[in-house]
Amino acid sequence: MAKKKPAKKPAKKTAKKAKSPVKKAAKKTAKKAAKKAAPDSATDQGFQRLIEIGIALSAERNHDRLMENILLEAKAIANADGGTLYLLKDEKQLEFTIMCTDSLNIALGGTTGKTIDFPPLNLYDANNKPNMANIANYAAITGESVNIEDAYRSQKFDFSGTRKFDKGTGYRSKSFLTVPLKNHEGDVIGVLQLLNAQHPKSGKVVAFSKHIQPLIEALTSQAAVALDNQLLLEAQRILLDSFIELIASAIDAKSPYTGGHCQRVPELTKMLAGAACDSKKGTFADFDLNEEEWYELHIAGWLHDCGKVTTPEYVVDKAVKLETIFNRIHEVRTRFEVVKRDVEIEYLKKCLEGAENGGGDIDLAALEKEKDARLKQLDDDFEFIAISNVGGEFMDPEKKDRVKQIAEIKWTRTLDDRIGLSHEEAKRFDRTPAKTLPVEESLLADKEEHVIQRLSFDLFAEDNPYGFKMDVPAQQYNMGEVYNLCIDRGTLTPEERFKINDHMVQTIVMLDQLPFPKNLRRVPEYAGGHHETMIGTGYPRRLSKKDMSIPARIMAIADIFEALTASDRPYKAPKTLTESIKIMSFMKKDQHIDPELFDLFLTTGIYKKYAERFLKPEQIDDVEIAQYIG
16 A cells, blocks of 8 residues: 655645535524624625635544644734633533634644643532633533633633733733634533733734624634544444443453463554655555544554454363363273273272182282283373373374374273263264163264354355455364374364454454444554465465555565564563564565565664664563564
8 A cells, every 4th residue: 555645735725525515504603703893894704714714624534633723723813922822621610722823933732742731620619619710611601701801800700820921921811812622512511811912003912803703703613513523433433442442451361371462463553654654765665644534544454463362262272182171081091091901990890700719720920010000001001092182292193193092092981971071072972872871982083963063164165255365274173182182283173263264254244344444444454464475375365466455465464474583482581682673584585574664664763763662671682683584
């Protein structure tokens, strides 16, 4: 998604794109104000400007710019030297949001990035009585505008704070016009206060004209609706962000094997995307993200693994080969114990028979030696099975053969294995006829009831609507004991590995079902591509570099680096920077990750900045990046 960096459009052009109902509303508001104001040419120009401002305000999407524009436009119409915009907080306080005074060169809040240190104004006192001594409070509580010709002569309001400010700055605060901002329901959501109207010719501070006041009131009415809509959208965005982060946190909390992953990947993604935007050469020279595209990438980062909610914990957390909901090695150990008891019983029976027959034909020493040898062999066999269960070593053919030989040891079951079952488990048992008890069984077995059948292949059909291209195991799961113990490497069967990879399928399907607005429609593409490779060998769509946007390729690098360096995974020790980058260099060589992005990741020092924020001190070492670049 490389594109040229967009130039900012003037407010007038933006305003032309607004829908006609907004324009009509602006005209209607202006006409109401016209009835109150003197009909001169200057006022007519003010009404026209008011219409243009209303349309522009309705088109502004940035909250800080919107509030700033409201104050600046009001100052311009009234030719005021300064002004303050307050917003209502919890219906009990007015917070300073934007402040500016031209003659003092003061500009705080909004897009300036400078905070306003003044505490909020309390609308009610300790006894919950209205505090209307302050002029801004009065406007907020009563919903009335207040026009003060000279603050120092006012007997109605307390301007002691204003006098103190003037004393410290040498300023002279004189005329005030304070107007409440009311939304479409008539509720006050803020207060606009203008300071020191100036005569257009002499520049002398004068009172705010009674002809200007209706224009400012009309402007605040329009501004309040635009601001209320913006606040509503902002509240919805905060709710969406919080909900998404809640899901990601729940996924991380679901398994200690993925702790913090969903929270760190978005951070690293944004860091590398920022480096790509700042790059002035090569592939990334024309790459940039506007404000909405940054938010789109933010959402995609937090949702990149949302499909993991469908992955069972016993698969994600499978630490040994025989583990399902529990580690079945304990069940196998019990069977070994049963077989050992049988050896002991058989030995004792033979000793008893010999004693009853006078002992002439029985070699007790030989029987004991045979018994001890069999018990020792069973101990050795169980130890081998237990070690194989851990999955720490590669299972070569000889080891697999030994598992199968041990499996043929017999034991006798005298209890019904078809009672006390769940409904689904009983259906699996019903695939084969029950055997008459007592029944001789193998010590280890792959039984029909161990197989959980796959119910549908629709998502992976050749013509599936998502473009998934994955080799799908015939069965959903196979819990066969021999089958699991003979896993070549690690602890996962092909079926379980597919289920873990399936989280990408579920991520894409889940995100595709959400009605994303136009500015978020690439979220599924960004979030769903971080397990693809540059040569079409990844999953779930087997995409190649040409099929993937730059943000999707960025997220792939972020996902891998976070996983390698994570220090909260109980199944592995955290890797150092050198170890992690060396592994990723092999992935670059094999074209599993974008080589240019990986070089950018190193040359800009993003790996080190991320490490300083998220890695343990002992993981951070000096990396000789020169050997991995180019």
